[in-house]
Amino acid sequence: MARRSAVALLHEPSREPSRDEAEIPSAALRLAEALLFGAPAPLSAAALAARLPPGSDVEALMAELARFYAPRGIGLVRVAGAYAFRTAPDLAPALRGEAPEPRKLSRAALETLAIVAYHQPVTRAEIEEIRGVSTSKGSLDLLLETGWVRLRGRRRTPGRPVTYGTTPAFLDHFGLDAVADLPGLDELKGLGLIEGRLPAGFRVPQPSDDPALRADEDPLPEADDAGPA
Known part of the structure; x- marks a missing residue:
């Protein structure tokens, strides 16, 4: 049988x-x-x-x-x-309206979230360098409030800046098993998220949360109240 x-x-x-x-x-x-x-x-x-x-x-x-x-x-x-x-x-279409609408992120917050996801661990200064504009404290505070971004640690460099990374809640919301499952350049093009001619040498980094990436940072203590830096 x-x-x-x-x-x-x-x-x-x-x-x-x-x-x-x-x-x-x-x-x-x-x-x-x-x-x-x-x-x-x-x-x-x-x-x-x-x-x-x-x-x-x-x-x-x-x-x-x-x-x-x-x-x-x-x-x-x-x-x-x-x-x-x-x-x-x-x-999904039949279930819309059954749950409260999530708070919409601003363009600045979405750009910041994408940079954190693809470049983690990343500091605020590095986020601003990649975006080409200053990052408001409100954008990072909002991402921390949603639970999608967390304070990872402090970089072992002068000034000891705070580093940011994504959380399991971020993976859960976007249906990802790991940050490595984020779409690459070809997938982003196929989704229509990247259009037009790209600058020479443009690439999308391979996102990772490998423990080896933490070698240049110290974890934050549980009661660290320094906030974004």
Whole structure:
């Protein structure tokens, strides 16, 4: 008999499982599904493993759930290296108006956010150098308030300027697993976000949040109240 979806079996009336079906970790699958539904934020593989029966293959369970929910109104996605249920993208028009409209960012704030995302860790002076204009304190404060940008640390250079980076909330909002998933130059062109003739040597940096990037900065203490610098 062909092996059937483990999740489909969970929703059928109780019956004596066949030998093949008995091998399916239905208890672990049901618990993983419940944990994800009840979680207020995406759950990492480690967080799931800590709550699931010993020996559970988290990656296999997530793959099974993803297959089951793929054609449904919600789906399992990876965001910021963790797992969460999200509504299907094609249903977005029907769901508009159900949630409050998010605060719109100014052009200056959007440019600042893009620079932080692609160049992190980056200082305010570096943001201004890339934009070619001064960056108002309000733009950075707004991005910190949204929770998409955070103070990372202090650069080991004269003046010890604060460095900025993105947060898991930024990845979650934009549906990214990691900052490396941000679109490159060709993708940006294809989306119509970059038009016209580009200057010679123009490139879009490869965004990364690799731990090695923190080698030239010191982490901020929890109670650091220096604010943007």
